[in-house]
Amino acid sequence: MTIKFTLLAVTSICITMLVPQVFAGEINDARAKFNYQMLCQGCHTPDGAGFKDVPKIKDFIGHFLTTPKGRDYLVRVPGSANSALNDEELAEVLNWMIVEMGGASVPDNMEMYTTKEVAELRQHSLFEVVEYRKALVAELSLNKK
């Protein structure tokens, strides 16, 4: 009886620990975190809270996934599109940011960015991004009502 219970407990712990890794999909956490630190964190701050004119990622980034235009924006924004990352790493770091920092802003039906999608979208890097973002966020908030 004791053995069965112990086995059951150990199995439950194993399953509990494995589940989040299964959902993490293709994200290599160590690489994604390193790329965030090297190419994003300097301005977006370690937890994505942003500062002054630096846009907030934390608890906000997920709102962009509620419309196709918003989803495209996260790749087309110059910091993403013009970054030194290849398409796979860019898709990975975006997915990582959404999962790690998005919090309640992430929609339930969120779909991960794919390498192919990112490769196509980053060809259309945005200009006048401050104005574009302001208009986009206004659209997103209208969409939520």
Add this chain to the structure above:
Amino acid sequence: MNFIDRFFEKKARSVAQTNGRRGFIKGIGASLVGASTIPLLPVARAADAPVLPQEAGDPSSCDYWRYCAVDGFLCDCCGGSYNSCPPGTEMSPITWIGTCRNPVDGRNYVISYNDCCGKTQCGSCLCQRDEGDRPIYRSDKSNDVNWCLGATSSVYHCSTAIVVGVAFEQGDKK
């Protein structure tokens, strides 16, 4: 007291009748084996472990390992340290980030060169090593940007060199 004696005697006898001594030892053994497997489970323990590299050298000297990409006055010579700003200055929350190899363990660490702002230039220990520095058109990789623009005062005083993580090496496992 008799009541307590009787109570424990009864309980002890009841346990002895229903559970063998070997069963008890077996149970303890199984629990120990079970507990010992927990540290082997696939958990990203390194992910959130504090990064505290073993270090050697003089933090007020420009050739100290953390300063491989610095461009400015070392806060360690200005009343602060490589981790903290001198009194009366404010650490800019936005910063430029690079990696440096620690000669003690041979690993590359991610270093955040947060500037301290709000007082005129410190003037001591000017250090310009610039490894990995890129031209200003790659502003996120250029240390010529005045990162104090992110602070309350944009007046630059000195630079820190804070270890914020271990660099990812190609070939590292997930």
